[in-house]
Amino acid sequence: MNNTHVVIMAGGVGSRFWPLSTPEYPKQFIDILGCGRTLIQLTVDRFKGVCRDENFWIVTNENYVDIVRKQLPSIPVNHILAEPAARNTAPCITWACWNIRKENPNANVVVTPADAVVMNVEEFRRVINNALDFTKDKDAIVTIGIKPSRPETGYGYVEVSDNIKGEICKVKEFKEKPDLQTAQTYLENGNYLWNAGIFVWNVNTIVLSITKYKPNIAGDMDNIMTTGNVKEIFPQCEKISVDFAVMEPASKENKVFTHPADFGWSDLGNWASLHDKLQKDVNNNVAVGNVHFFECNDCVVHTEDAKRVVLQGLDGYIVSEKNGQLLICKRSEEQRIKEFNN
Numbered sequence: 001m002n003n004t005h006v007v008i009m010a011g012g013v014g015s016r017f018w019p020l021s022t023p024e025y026p027k028q029f030i031d032i033l034g035c036g037r038t039l040i041q042l043t044v045d046r047f048k049g050v051c052r053d054e055n056f057w058i059v060t061n062e063n064y065v066d067i068v069r070k071q072l073p074s075i076p077v078n079h080i081l082a083e084p085a086a087r088n089t090a091p092c093i094t095w096a097c098w099n100i101r102k103e104n105p106n107a108n109v110v111v112t113p114a115d116a117v118v119m120n121v122e123e124f125r126r127v128i129n130n131a132l133d134f135t136k137d138k139d140a141i142v143t144i145g146i147k148p149s150r151p152e153t154g155y156g157y158v159e160v161s162d163n164i165k166g167e168i169c170k171v172k173e174f175k176e177k178p179d180l181q182t183a184q185t186y187l188e189n190g191n192y193l194w195n196a197g198i199f200v201w202n203v204n205t206i207v208l209s210i211t212k213y214k215p216n217i218a219g220d221m222d223n224i225m226t227t228g229n230v231k232e233i234f235p236q237c238e239k240i241s242v243d244f245a246v247m248e249p250a251s252k253e254n255k256v257f258t259h260p261a262d263f264g265w266s267d268l269g270n271w272a273s274l275h276d277k278l279q280k281d282v283n284n285n286v287a288v289g290n291v292h293f294f295e296c297n298d299c300v301v302h303t304e305d306a307k308r309v310v311l312q313g314l315d316g317y318i319v320s321e322k323n324g325q326l327l328i329c330k331r332s333e334e335q336r337i338k339e340f341n342n
Contacts, residue, residue: 004132005107005203006051007096010040010060010068010114011083016270016334018341019325020302028114029067032274034288034304039268040114041071046121050128051110057100058114059083059092085235090210090245091217093199095234097206098221107203108136111242116196117277119264127167127261131200134168134257141209141250142168142200145193145258146265151183154269156195156243158258171256174248193258196265199242205255206246213249214238271318271334275300298331 014027021027028040037045044056053074060068062082069080081095093111100107110128118124131142145158157175174195178186186192201209211218220237224230238245250256266273278286278300285293289303294312303309303321311319318334320327329337 002052002055003104003106003108003136004051005055005057005100005104005109006047007057007059007093007100007109007111008040008043008114009089009092009111010058010064011086011092012113012115014115015338015341017274017320018337019322019327020320022322024063025067026064027268029064029071031304032268032288032302033117033278034302038071039117040068042118043112043114043116044072044075046118046124047110047128050125050132054079055107057081057096059096060114061086082230083234084231087234087237087239089197089242090214090240091220091234091237093206093242094210094214094217094221095224097203097210098225101203101207102225105203108132109201109203109206111199113197113267115268116198117264117266117268119277121263123261123263124265127259127263128198128200130167131259134259135200135202135205137202139205139208139255140201141205141247141256143171143247143256143258144196144198144200145169145260146196147260147262148187148192148194151180151187152194153177153180153183155267157183157186158193158195160191160193160258160260168257168259170254171251171258174243174251193260194265195243196261197267199247200259209246209250209255214240214245217245271300271320271331271337274302275331300331 010028013023014021017027029038031038056075057079058068059081062084065082135142159172160169161172220233224233266277275286280286283297285296285299287301291301291309296311296314298316299314301319306321316331318329
């Protein structure tokens with residue numbers, strides 16, 4: 001556990017959850033489930049017993065540093081890395097791992113988004129510990145693959161091949177978000193998993209991988225570590241995801257593995273996923289806040305700021321209120337929420 005470090009990526013703006021989530025205060029810092037803990041606090045909570053407080057690293061936008069410090073006071077201040085610009089996940093992860101290597105060259109690292117939801121925390125910890133045990137002394141990368149429960153078109157997929165050790169399987173190929181027919185085929189085949197965006201590796205493996213596949217990003221990070229000039233160098237980093245930068249080329253060299261998992265995971269990317277995770281009433285409505293339904297069906301409501309909300313006769317609607325902004329939108333039209341907020 002002393003060598004285990006956890007990197008939490010917390011720089012997104014969560015625009016699909018407007019007005020609940022805004023660029024000034026995005027969804028990872030909100031108690032979106034109505035449980036008394038924000039998404040980033042829940043992310044830290046689920047690593048209790050896996051990682052010590054002083055071994056967490058948060059990579060976030062420079063505008064959110066004060067929010068992180070307030071919500072996660074146990075995280076060392078120098079472990080909150082403030083991005084001056086959004087450059088996607090490869091530079092974000094690289095920066096964190098270069099810092100970890102400086103602090104502990106024997107570190108074993110988990111990288112996770114800040115805004116996912118996990119319902120079965122004990123199973124999550126078991127899977128993560130299995131993956132850490134696999135990567136600690138190997139030149140190997142493990143991505144956590146979620147066993148699909150439906151033909152989902154909103155996630156990327158991992159195609160698995162041979163079982164290597166215990167529950168660990170070799171990754172054959174990464175797949176982009178599919179159309180519905182392809183997703184149905186993936187589900188029927190049984191050897192495709194959702195890509196959860198949770199990665200496990202030892203720090204030397206990722207440093208060597210980035211240096212090999214993206215020497216330009218590695219060079220930028222070397223310069224940042226030498227000069228401390230984050231503000232000028234980081235915005236010039238290549239804007240690319242870790243999937244394209246590392247995972248795909250590494251999988252072609254048989255270095256990438258997956259741990260199939262089923263711990264009630266959701267990336268909580270939209271209102272539909274929130275509806276899926278919250279407890280429903282007899283008419284399939286879900287609510288966070290003091291909400292009263294009359295003759296309503298299939299609604300998802302989040303109005304924690306309002307004293308009392310009474311809804312009558314709504315069928316399949318999203319209702320959300322935050323800081324004086326109110327959204328009332330058909331669930332079937334939720335893909336237009338970004339458009340409504342322009």
